[in-house]
Amino acid sequence: MSQSSKNISTVAPDLRSRIGNVEFKNPVLVASGTFGYGAEAKDYCDIEQLGGIVTKSVSWKPRVGNHPHRIVETPSGMLNSIGLANVGVHTFVKEKLPYLAKFDTKIIANIAASSMEEYRDVLELIEQNAVENLAGYEINVSCPNVKDGGLSFGTSVERTEELTALLRQSTDRLLIIKLTPNVTSVAPFAQACERAGADAISLINTVVGMAVDIYNREPRLSTVTGGVSGPAVKPIALAKVYDARKASAIPIIGIGGIITAEDAVEFLIVGSSVIQVGTANFVHPDAGVRVAKGLEEFLRAQGIAHVTELVNSLKVRAELKAAGW
Amino acid sequence: MTPEDSQMLSRVTRRREIAPGLVTLRFLNPKVAHTTVAGQFVNVLPKVGFLDPMLRRPFSVYNIDGDEAEIIIQAHGRGTNILTETREGDMLDVLGPLGNPWNTASGDFKTAVLLIGGVGVASMQLLTRTLVSSDVPVQTFYGARSKTLFALDGLTNLHLSTDDGSEGFHGSNIALLRSQLEEGSIASPKLFVCGPTGMMRAAKALAAEFKIPCELSLETEMACGIGICQGCPVVTDDETFNTTGKRFRLVCMEGPSFAAERIVI
Numbered sequence: 037m038s039q040s041s042k043n044i045s046t047v048a049p050d051l052r053s054r055i056g057n058v059e060f061k062n063p064v065l066v067a068s069g070t071f072g073y074g075a076e077a078k079d080y081c082d083i084e085q086l087g088g089i090v091t092k093s094v095s096w097k098p099r100v101g102n103h104p105h106r107i108v109e110t111p112s113g114m115l116n117s118i119g120l121a122n123v124g125v126h127t128f129v130k131e132k133l134p135y136l137a138k139f140d141t142k143i144i145a146n147i148a149a150s151s152m153e154e155y156r157d158v159l160e161l162i163e164q165n166a167v168e169n170l171a172g173y174e175i176n177v178s179c180p181n182v183k184d185g186g187l188s189f190g191t192s193v194e195r196t197e198e199l200t201a202l203l204r205q206s207t208d209r210l211l212i213i214k215l216t217p218n219v220t221s222v223a224p225f226a227q228a229c230e231r232a233g234a235d236a237i238s239l240i241n242t243v244v245g246m247a248v249d250i251y252n253r254e255p256r257l258s259t260v261t262g263g264v265s266g267p268a269v270k271p272i273a274l275a276k277v278y279d280a281r282k283a284s285a286i287p288i289i290g291i292g293g294i295i296t297a298e299d300a301v302e303f304l305i306v307g308s309s310v311i312q313v314g315t316a317n318f319v320h321p322d323a324g325v326r327v328a329k330g331l332e333e334f335l336r337a338q339g340i341a342h343v344t345e346l347v348n349s350l351k352v353r354a355e356l357k358a359a360g361w
Numbered sequence: 362m363t364p365e366d367s368q369m370l371s372r373v374t375r376r377r378e379i380a381p382g383l384v385t386l387r388f389l390n391p392k393v394a395h396t397t398v399a400g401q402f403v404n405v406l407p408k409v410g411f412l413d414p415m416l417r418r419p420f421s422v423y424n425i426d427g428d429e430a431e432i433i434i435q436a437h438g439r440g441t442n443i444l445t446e447t448r449e450g451d452m453l454d455v456l457g458p459l460g461n462p463w464n465t466a467s468g469d470f471k472t473a474v475l476l477i478g479g480v481g482v483a484s485m486q487l488l489t490r491t492l493v494s495s496d497v498p499v500q501t502f503y504g505a506r507s508k509t510l511f512a513l514d515g516l517t518n519l520h521l522s523t524d525d526g527s528e529g530f531h532g533s534n535i536a537l538l539r540s541q542l543e544e545g546s547i548a549s550p551k552l553f554v555c556g557p558t559g560m561m562r563a564a565k566a567l568a569a570e571f572k573i574p575c576e577l578s579l580e581t582e583m584a585c586g587i588g589i590c591q592g593c594p595v596v597t598d599d600e601t602f603n604t605t606g607k608r609f610r611l612v613c614m615e616g617p618s619f620a621a622e623r624i625v626i
Contacts, residue, residue, distance in 0.1 A: 072589045080456070080587065100608045107582050107592035109440075112413040114584060121591045121609075267412045295412065318584040319406070319415055321456075 049335035050342040051328065053087065053310050055287045056210055056235040058171045060087035060142055060310055063343055064300065064328040067291055067314035068093055068146035068174060068214070069118065071324075073132040074139065080321035085328055088142035090312060091132065093176050094162075095147075096154050098124035102181060103258040108247045113266025113293065114315060115245050117181040117259040120148050125158045129165035137167035144212065148176040150184040152202055160206050172210025175203060178241035180218060180263045190216045190241075193224045200232035212289060215239040215280075217269075222276050223283030230286040237280060238289035238312065240273045266315040267293040274306050281307030281348065295323070297330025304346040370409065370452045374429060380509045382436040383480065384445040385423060388453050393430040396458055397422045399465075399487035400578060400618055403432065403457030404586035407440040408447075414440045417456060419583050419613075421484035421555075424515065433512060435480040459586045460617050463488050463553060465495070469574045470551030476534060476564050477503040478556020479510065484578055486515035488553060493517065500547060504534030504556070535563045542571050553618075554578065558626065565621040575621035581612045588614040596625040 051062035065088040071077055073091050083089065101121025108115045123132065128145070136143045145162050149155040159173055177190030177199065189195045200213055213229045215222055217240040229237050242263025247256040255261075273292020280288055290308030294300050295316045303311045316323035335343060352361065375387040393403055404417035418440050424431040436445040447453065463484070465473070473492045475485050482503065492499050502520045505511050508528030511521065521529030522537050530537045541547055554564040555578040568575030583593040594609030595616070610616065610624070 069591075070589065076587055076589045101591060101594070104594050104596065104609070105582055106594065107584055107590065109414055109416050109582075112415060114416060116590070116592060118591045266415060315415075318590050319417060321585070321587060321589070 047341070049332055049340060051332060051335070053343060055289070055309055058142065058210055062087040062328045062331065063304065063310035064324050064331065065090055065144070065289070065310060065312045066317055066324045067312035068176065070314045070317040073123075073128070074136050077317070077321040082322070082325055084140045085325045086141050087310060087328065088144055088171060089136065090144045090146050090174050091128070091136070092122055093120050093146045093148035093179070094122050094125045094128045094158060095120060095149055096125055096158050098122060098127065105256060105258055108256045108262070110245070110247060110264060111268060113264055113268035114318075115247055115257060115262040115264055116242070117257045117262035119181050119259070120179055122148075125161050129162055133162070133165060133167050133170070137169060139169070141169065142171040143167070143169050144172050144174050144210065145170065146174040146176055146214070148179055148186055150186070152199055155199060156202055156206055159203055163207050163209070166209070170209065172212060172235065173203070173207065174212040174214050174238055175199070176214050176241070178214050178216030178218075180216070180242060180244050180261070181259060187216060187218075190225075191219055193228045196225055197228035197232045200229050200234050204233040210235045212236045212238050214241055216241045217272055217276050218244050222280050226280035226284035226286055230284045234286065236287040236289055236309070238291055239280060240269065240276050240292045243269050243272060265293065267295055269293045270299060274302060277303060277306050277308055278350070294327065297327050297334050300327050300331055301334060301346060304343070305348075305350050307348040307350065309347055369454050369456055371455045373447055373449050373451050373453055376447065376449050379433075379512050382445065383433070383510060383512065384436070385431050385433045385512075386444070386447055386453065387424075387426075387429050387431040388455065389428055390430050390455055391428040393422065393455060393458050394425045394428050397425055397430065397487070398458075398462035399491045400463035400484050401458040401460050402586075402617060403430070403455050404459060404583070405432065405444065405456075406454040407443040409452050409454050411443075414443070416440075416584050417454075417586060418444065419459075419580065419586060419617075421578070421617075422458060422487060423483050424486050433480060433483050456586060460613055461615070463491075463578070463618055464576055465491055465497070467551065467574060471549035472498045472500060472547050472551070474538065474547060474550045474552050475499060475501040475503075475516075476538060476552050476554040476556070476560075477501065478534065478560040479505055481555035481557070481560075481578070482512050482516075484555060485553075489516055498548075500550075502534040502538045504560070533560070533563075535560065535567060539567060542567070542573075552576065552621075554621070562626050565626060568621055576618050577621050577624070577626065578618040579612050579616055579624075579626075583613055586613045595619065597623060598625045
């Protein structure tokens with residue numbers, strides 16, 4: 037299956053992708069906060085054609101989220117400040133997980149919290165109520181829109197490492213740490229996650245930004261600043277993935293402005309094992325399926341037998357690498 | 362992603378320019394045409410394949426006829442400017458129908474009073490049709506900046522007002538309605554309101570003053586339109602906040618129309 041050969045366009049390319057001991061039917065997941073808990077998009081998207089679903093962040097208690105205004109459109113993207121509005125982990129395990137268990141795709145539960153203990157308690161409650169297709173956890177240490185949220189972890193290498201090590205003790209499923217781009221370099225964070233036993237890192241979460249109403253001179257978001265997402269952040273995301281890839285061998289889940297299959301291919305080449313489609317779901321609820329289908333067409337057209345051949349295949353000249361690029 | 366992949370693409374069959382910057386687009390979409398109930402909306406891309414602007418824009422369904430539906434667009438920003446330049450034969454990417462209908466069956470009124478400001482007329486033609494077909498008396502108070510900006514198709518029992526005095530009552534439709542409420546000439550009214558925020562706020566106060574039911578159709582910043590992004594809430598001001606702590610309601614899933622006394626505007 038993994039053998040590459042040209043001119044095999046009559047054979048369906050193999051899109052199966054792997055992180056740790058989990059196999060995804062294709063490398064296209066939908067990002068946390070852009071696909072609800074699955075049910076919201078089911079009328080618009082064939083969920084079973086996705087590699088997986090990363091669910092909306094859950095915390096121990098439900099959160100109502102931030103005061104409006106929560107979103108603003110910006111050039112080739114948007115700003116959001118939702119504030120982790122979520123149903124809470126108890127409703128999640130009682131109602132949302134059993135619903136998601138019906139679908140033939142992998143589920144990754146995203147967790148947001150404001151203390152080490154809360155992260156652990158939420159994870160353990162989900163673990164106790166796990167369903168068969170629950171592949172693992174994505175730990176949100178990077179939400180820029182709550183004052184008491186995980187970003188205090190996500191901007192400290194030491195706390196990221198400590199949290200990862202703690203959570204590692206509570207599950208054998210995939211443990212994925214979702215990193216923020218709002219640091220000088222993601223490299224030490226990637227290394228810390230690898231040292232502490234994470235199975236993968238996912239990046240990027242949103243880039244801090246703002247927008248101003250020039251007529252009444254007020255910020256356009258209720259929290260003044262928010263997180264930028266969409267095609268506008270794709271070049272930033274690719275550079276962060278590249279930075280993490282050079283610094284660490286930990287598997288990477290690439291996120292940031294992926295709209296088309298070609299965008300996804302860029303992330304795979306730079307070093308992502310799988311990718312997540314995020315903001316695009318707000319425009320086309322079936323955006324992930326469109327990317328997965330486009331990826332298959334791309335592989336076929338390029339005579340690539342297995343999608344994993346793309347992963348980490350970036351060609352950078354030796355002298356550039358030697359110079360630190 | 363090619364446009365052909367989408368099942369939401371709808372060919373524009375007619376474009377009408379009602380006034381400068383005010384355009385109706387009629388498009389072929391049997392699903393929207395056959396299932397929309399007055400008050401529901403569609404979420405429409407400014408231009409197929411564009412990444413900037415990239416988000417859909419919500420529009421009330423203005424009219425339906427056979428397999429075709431129609432929206433009315435006022436150019437007031439980048440997305441709506443692009444949309445008003447759509448030509449006949451172009452494709453629109455339309456998601457819908459979304460949201461909930463006007464509550465015409467609340468049983469607490471005899472006369473439906475449609476209070477319209479500007480392009481707030483968007484859902485009123487279908488609402489009028491629904492009410493008239495149920496033999497509910499309708500009175501329509503429609504205000505615009507100037508006489509050229511009215512879209513009068515399918516409305517009934519009109520009381521027009523303009524800011525510049527070029528047509529009907531010179532002043533606000535709120536003032537015009539107030540005078541009629543004071544006379545007591547409208548039997549057991551309920552207000553169905555859509556217009557600028559200031560007008561809706563005044564309508565809510567007017568309804569509270571005269572103790573009459575009032576429903577507001579709201580527009581907020583919105584991305585997905587289907588309850589995923591959580592970007593479009595309004596602030597609630599009703600008993601559910603005290604009992605459930607639920608502070609916000611999504612306009613896309615629980616609206617776009619709300620009983621006026623339940624929300625903060």
